[in-house]
Amino acid sequence: LGLALAAAVALAAWRRRRPRPLREVLFFPSRPSCTEALLAEAAEPGAAVLPCPCPLPPGDCSLSRLLRLLLSARRSLDICLFAFCSPQLGRAVRLLHRRGVRVRVVTDAQYMGLRGSQIGLLRHVGIQVRHDQEDGYMHHKFAIVDRKMLITGSLNWTTQAIQNNRENVLVVEDAEYVEPFLDEFERIWEKYNPVNYRCF
Amino acid sequence: LGLALAAAVALAAWRRRRPRPLREVLFFPSRPSCTEALLAEAAEPGAAVLPCPCPLPPGDCSLSRLLRLLLSARRSLDICLFAFCSPQLGRAVRLLHRRGVRVRVVTDAQYMGLRGSQIGLLRHVGIQVRHDQEDGYMHHKFAIVDRKMLITGSLNWTTQAIQNNRENVLVVEDAEYVEPFLDEFERIWEKYNPVNYRCF
Numbered sequence: 001l002g003l004a005l006a007a008a009v010a011l012a013a014w015r016r017r018r019p020r021p022l023r024e025v026l027f028f029p030s031r032p033s034c035t036e037a038l039l040a041e042a043a044e045p046g047a048a049v050l051p052c053p054c055p056l057p058p059g060d061c062s063l064s065r066l067l068r069l070l071l072s073a074r075r076s077l078d079i080c081l082f083a084f085c086s087p088q089l090g091r092a093v094r095l096l097h098r099r100g101v102r103v104r105v106v107t108d109a110q111y112m113g114l115r116g117s118q119i120g121l122l123r124h125v126g127i128q129v130r131h132d133q134e135d136g137y138m139h140h141k142f143a144i145v146d147r148k149m150l151i152t153g154s155l156n157w158t159t160q161a162i163q164n165n166r167e168n169v170l171v172v173e174d175a176e177y178v179e180p181f182l183d184e185f186e187r188i189w190e191k192y193n194p195v196n197y198r199c200f
Numbered sequence: 201l202g203l204a205l206a207a208a209v210a211l212a213a214w215r216r217r218r219p220r221p222l223r224e225v226l227f228f229p230s231r232p233s234c235t236e237a238l239l240a241e242a243a244e245p246g247a248a249v250l251p252c253p254c255p256l257p258p259g260d261c262s263l264s265r266l267l268r269l270l271l272s273a274r275r276s277l278d279i280c281l282f283a284f285c286s287p288q289l290g291r292a293v294r295l296l297h298r299r300g301v302r303v304r305v306v307t308d309a310q311y312m313g314l315r316g317s318q319i320g321l322l323r324h325v326g327i328q329v330r331h332d333q334e335d336g337y338m339h340h341k342f343a344i345v346d347r348k349m350l351i352t353g354s355l356n357w358t359t360q361a362i363q364n365n366r367e368n369v370l371v372v373e374d375a376e377y378v379e380p381f382l383d384e385f386e387r388i389w390e391k392y393n394p395v396n397y398r399c400f
Contacts, residue, residue: 001203008207011211023377024376027380136364137364137365142354163336164334166340168342174223
């Protein structure tokens with residue numbers, strides 16, 4: 001019986017040592033909160049951060065959590081977004097690109113040129129962006145960090161959605177979800193390769 | 201050693217007996233496919249189903265899978281949808297209501313009156329529907345079956361989204377996701393109680 005117990009304890013300990021997959025839900029609208037310090041620290045770790053003149057209180061909120069998860073990328077960030085207009089999220093993505101993370105963006109052709117879209121700014125710094133050429137919308141709203149963390153939900157990356165809408169975002173590391181999304185990203189990325197673009 | 205092995209095997213067997221949480225991803229656009237037989241069978245199990253005159257081929261697709269998951273509800277279906285216009289999904293929800301499943305629907309005030317919206321038809325048969333009275337959108341797109349299966353993603357329940365858009369839907373039974381969504385549903389359901397509606 002002693003041996004049996006020891007085996008069961010050893011098995012339980014082994015299971016505990018395996019890192020548990022991150023499973024998290026963020027709801028929006030996000031509490032209004034200043035993310036300047038977070039973004040400045042990410043841009044220049046350790047540098048003195050000037051106090052932000054904006055009237056928003058500092059502190060954690062759904063947006064700051066989303067920013068932190070994205071900024072945890074070390075190797076790759078694959079993004080598939082219907083609409084991308086949030087200046088804070090745009091800044092985080094450009095920052096990752098500057099840091100050498102391989103950033104790829106897929107977006108919707110009809111929404112990427114809207115006033116306030118971040119897509120032009122991303123292209124301007126050299127980030128690869130591809131878009132659909134289909135009648136339907138490219139309506140996904142997901143990001144994959146380092147090919148292992150999926151961030152997906154109802155949230156378009158716009159200030160309107162972040163500050164005003166009821167939205168959800170799931171953070172997922174279980175392979176049953178991450179792998180199909182990796183496949184979907186690669187499928188779309190190839191389908192929207194500019195060599196396939198038609199000229200009208 | 202024999203006892204230890206026996207304990208380890210017993211533990212593994214116990215783990216296997218616990219039903220694994222369903223983890224599934226559906227991508228859209230859905231392959232065009234006729235869902236008439238599926239819906240007719242759900243309405244009158246065992247009854248002879250007349251062949252459908254529509255030109256679509258029968259067969260499984262993302263839409264039929266979504267219908268089957270919803271139709272598996274036995275006690276409750278809580279729905280939170282920005283836009284709900286799909287006739288097939290509307291029929292499935294009305295069918296569940298007829299079957300005695302407790303259906304509750306939350307939707308967006310600005311989108312529920314659109315031409316083609318299913319919301320009026322749901323109310324007509326006595327399903328409770330509540331809507332926001334906020335400036336932002338009620339942009340969630342999720343359903344919870346029997347308080348244990350979460351169905352969520354980018355997909356609005358519209359024919360446009362199902363047939364033409366690139367969309368995703370996650371099917372989730374892990375409590376780390378289902379419980380926050382149950383709380384969010386109850387929070388919104390109470391907030392949008394008609395006693396709180398303002399008259400303009």
